[in-house]
Structures are given as C-alpha cells and as structure tokens.
Amino acid sequence: MCYSIPGRVVSIDGCISIIDYFGEQRRAVNEISNLKVGDYIYAQGGYVIDAVPDAEAQEVLALWKELFFELQERDQHLSGFKRMDKRAGDRLSLILERIVADEEEVAEEELLYLLNLEGKEDIARLMQAANYLRHKHLGNSCCIHGIIEFSNYCRQSCGYCGISARNKGLKPYRMTPEEVVKAACEAIDKYGFKALVLQSGEDSAYSIDNLCQIVSGIREREPALIFVSCGEVGLPGLQRLYEAGARGLLMRFETSNSRLYEQLHPGRRLDSRLEHLRAAFDMGYLLITGGLIGLPGQTREDILGDISLTKSLQAEMYSFGPFIPHPGTPLANSHSPAAAEVLKALAVARIVDARNAKIVVTTSFETLEKDARRQGLSAGANSVMISLTPDALRREYTLYPDRAHLNESLENQISDLLEILSDLGRAPTDIGVSHTAS
Numbered sequence: 001m002c003y004s005i006p007g008r009v010v011s012i013d014g015c016i017s018i019i020d021y022f023g024e025q026r027r028a029v030n031e032i033s034n035l036k037v038g039d040y041i042y043a044q045g046g047y048v049i050d051a052v053p054d055a056e057a058q059e060v061l062a063l064w065k066e067l068f069f070e071l072q073e074r075d076q077h078l079s080g081f082k083r084m085d086k087r088a089g090d091r092l093s094l095i096l097e098r099i100v101a102d103e104e105e106v107a108e109e110e111l112l113y114l115l116n117l118e119g120k121e122d123i124a125r126l127m128q129a130a131n132y133l134r135h136k137h138l139g140n141s142c143c144i145h146g147i148i149e150f151s152n153y154c155r156q157s158c159g160y161c162g163i164s165a166r167n168k169g170l171k172p173y174r175m176t177p178e179e180v181v182k183a184a185c186e187a188i189d190k191y192g193f194k195a196l197v198l199q200s201g202e203d204s205a206y207s208i209d210n211l212c213q214i215v216s217g218i219r220e221r222e223p224a225l226i227f228v229s230c231g232e233v234g235l236p237g238l239q240r241l242y243e244a245g246a247r248g249l250l251m252r253f254e255t256s257n258s259r260l261y262e263q264l265h266p267g268r269r270l271d272s273r274l275e276h277l278r279a280a281f282d283m284g285y286l287l288i289t290g291g292l293i294g295l296p297g298q299t300r301e302d303i304l305g306d307i308s309l310t311k312s313l314q315a316e317m318y319s320f321g322p323f324i325p326h327p328g329t330p331l332a333n334s335h336s337p338a339a340a341e342v343l344k345a346l347a348v349a350r351i352v353d354a355r356n357a358k359i360v361v362t363t364s365f366e367t368l369e370k371d372a373r374r375q376g377l378s379a380g381a382n383s384v385m386i387s388l389t390p391d392a393l394r395r396e397y398t399l400y401p402d403r404a405h406l407n408e409s410l411e412n413q414i415s416d417l418l419e420i421l422s423d424l425g426r427a428p429t430d431i432g433v434s435h436t437a438s
C-alpha cells in the first residue's frame with residue numbers, strides 16, 4: 001500500500017527540485033546528495049524523502065496512470081460550483097461568486113458573515129464554493145498522515161483535555177523509544193505511510209536525547225517525513241530535533257483569544273506558544289497548527305481570528321477540530337458544537353488560504369460526526385490522519401471520550417478511507433510545496 005505517487009525529477013537548482021507527476025510539476029526541497037535529473041522520488045510536504053528505483057517507480061506509475069486521470073475527472077465533476085441567479089439581496093451568492101472567481105480579497109466582515117450562516121442550504125453552498133477552490137488550486141491530492149501517540153502522560157492541565165495532569169482516572173502508558181521506532185518503521189515499511197506524526201503529552205520522562213533517538217532511529221531505517229508533537233519542548237530542543245531529522249511540528253495554539261487561552265491553560269501564555277511556532281518555522285519546520293471549534297466562551301469572531309492566525313503563521317496544514325467535553329475535565333458539563341460549525345470553519349479556512357492550505361479532517365471531528373471525512377473533504381479539506389498507535393494503547397489516549405475508529409483494525413481503517421477517497425475522486429498523494437521552496 002502506498003500513500004504517495006513517485007514523481008520524476010525534471011530539474012535541480014541547489015536544494016530545489018522540480019518534480020513531474022503525470023504532467024503536473026511541483027517543487028520539492030531535496031536533501032538527498034546524489035539525486036539527479038531523471039530519477040524517481042517520493043515527496044511529502046514539499047520534501048523529497050526517498051529516491052525510488054526506476055523499475056519500482058514504473059510499476060507503481062503503471063498501476064496509477066489510468067486511475068490518476070479517472071480520479072481527477074471524478075473530482076472535477078463533484079467539485080463544480082453551481083452558479084445561482086444573482087437575485088437582488090442575495091448577499092451569499094454575490095460573495096461566493098467573487099470567491100470562486102478569485103476576484104479580490106474577501107473582507108473580514110464577509111468571512112464573518114459566512115461563519116454566521118445558519119441555513120442548511122446556505123452552508124451547503126459555502127461548502128461547495130470551498131470545495132471548488134480546493135480543486136481549482138490544489139487538484140485532487142489528499143495527504144494521509146499516520147499518527148503514533150506514544151505516551152498519554154502530560155504535566156500540563158489544559159481545561160479541555162482528557163489526558164491532562166488533573167485527570168486522575170486515566171490509565172497511563174508510555175512506549176519505549178525502541179517501541180516507537182518499531183511501530184513507525186512498521187507503518188512505513190508494511191503499510192506504506194510516508195508522513196508520520198509522533199505525539200505525546202508534555203511528558204518529562206522523555207528527554208530531548210530520547211526524542212532525538214526516536215526521530216533519528218526512524219530516519220536511519222526508513223524514509224519518511226517526521227512531525228513531532230510533544231508540546232513546548234523549548235527552542236534548543238526544537239533545534240536538536242530538527243538536526244535529528246524531524247521536519248514538521250504539530251502544535252495547535254487552540255485559540256487566538258489570549259484571555260480564553262489563559263483561562264484554559266493555567267499559568268501559560270499564548271505569546272509563548274506562538275513564539276515556539278514562529279521559531280520552528282524559521283528553523284525550517286513545516287507547521288500543523290490551528291484551534292478548537294466551539295470552546296465555551298468562544299465567539300465566531302474568535303474562530304475567524306484563529307483561521308487568520310493560522311495563515312499568518314504560514315502553516316503547512318490547518319488543524320481545526322471540535323471541542324468535545326471530557327468527563328474528567330472542568331468543562332465536563334459543556335457542550336460540543338454542531339458539526340455545521342466545524343464545516344463552516346473548514347470552508348472559511350479554505351477561502352482564506354485557497355492556494356496553499358492543506359486542511360485536515362481531524363479525528364475529533366470524526367468522533368463528533370460519523371460522516372466527517374466525506375463532509376470535511378467536501379468542504380475544502382484535503383488531508384486525513386490515521387492513528388497507528390497500538391490498539392490496546394489507543395483507547396487510553398483519551399483527549400476526548402468515545403474517540404472514532406477505536407474498534408477498527410488498521411487495515412479496515414485504511415481500506416475504508418481509500419474507498420471514501422475513491423468515491424470523491426481524491427488521490428492519496430502528497431505533492432505539496434514547501435515554504436522553503438518558494
């Protein structure tokens with residue numbers, strides 16, 4: 001099983017390679033020393049992660065060729081934008097027509113109007129416009145990242161989080177560095193994952209040396225784009241992890257409202273979180289960041305602020321999931337938002353960063369709404385994550401309760417996802433463009 005299509009190198013200029021995928025050309029940062037024009041490679045997140053022997057590449061491309069164009073056609077068909085009569089007073093039609101035509105920047109007040117939509121039909125039209133933009137600017141590629149949640153210990157006490165230090169009902173677990181490396185290598189080797197997120201709570205039992213040992217242990221054995229997601233490890237720690245081979249950081253700021261941030265994160269400041277993210281970007285990390293939708297006390301203005309902040313951080317991927325109350329937290333008696341709130345946020349994120357954003361359908365959204373993948377991917381999203389955490393541990397990684405896919409085998413999760421992607425005309429590839437490449 002392969003989650004990336006081999007591309008052929010058509011030119012190399014310093015660390016930047018131009019890669020051809022069935023006639024589409026993309027840039028990727030190359031760190032492989034002997035790469036030459038004509039070689040086949042796998043790229044993820046705009047990074048060349050591995051050279052592929054010619055024979056293997058030809059075999060995979062032969063399998064993909066017809067399917068690639070068939071999927072493209074299906075996506076084109078499904079992502080068409082149906083123009084409406086410009087009835088007098090139909091503000092939504094006028095805004096969406098301008099958006100799909102890429103005529104001019106959409107004003108903040110108009111974006112807020114979109115987030116405030118309530119009617120089912122209006123929200124469906126917003127999703128349709130976002131899906132059209134996704135197809136127009138980024139085609140049908142959909143990246144699939146695997147995530148390994150290697151420890152559910154956390155020293156922090158975030159008000160919404162089920163694995164926070166104050167949840168005493170948690171059954172704690174830790175994987176050893178060797179176990180993490182083994183799980184990651186199996187995901188890459190056996191299941192074909194090319195991008196992995198290594199996630200834990202802020203667990204001081206792992207030193208930076210331990211985390212570096214995990215990252216370099218994987219990189220020495222298998223090619224993959226590695227994201228780390230272990231909380232605020234400090235700038236020297238981030239630098240060391242980059243040197244060990246990590247190229248991505250998954251760290252959400254959760255809310256751009258600093259007052260709300262401080263209420264939910266006792267003793268911590270939003271500025272320091274953002275400083276980490278900005279420093280990581282400057283080091284060369286790809287960022288996955290974003291926030292929670294539907295936090296108690298959050299307004300739609302706040303959600304728009306979260307989307308704008310994600311764009312200003314130059315995120316590689318937008319991660320917006322619903323708040324789901326966990327019984328072991330102070331917010332146990334609060335309520336989740338309706339699925340429509342998440343869909344509107346995904347659609348507005350697509351409109352705000354139409355040409356660049358990878359937008360993930362989060363597992364929390366899948367927990368809130370059974371059909372989240374189809375709906376999210378039809379609202380501008382173009383990325384999905386699959387948990388690769390060993391089954392027995394996955395059920396203890398309870399950021400929120402009743403997490404989706406708990407009782408599904410990895411094989412079933414993969415085949416279900418591929419079926420959804422096929423139905424929607426999406427190719428499970430990643431031919432993105434890195435910020436360092438532009």
Ligand code: SF4
Nearest residue numbers: 154156158161164201
């Ligand atoms: S959100 Fe992250 S940092 Fe906060 S308690 Fe949960 S795992 Fe820890």
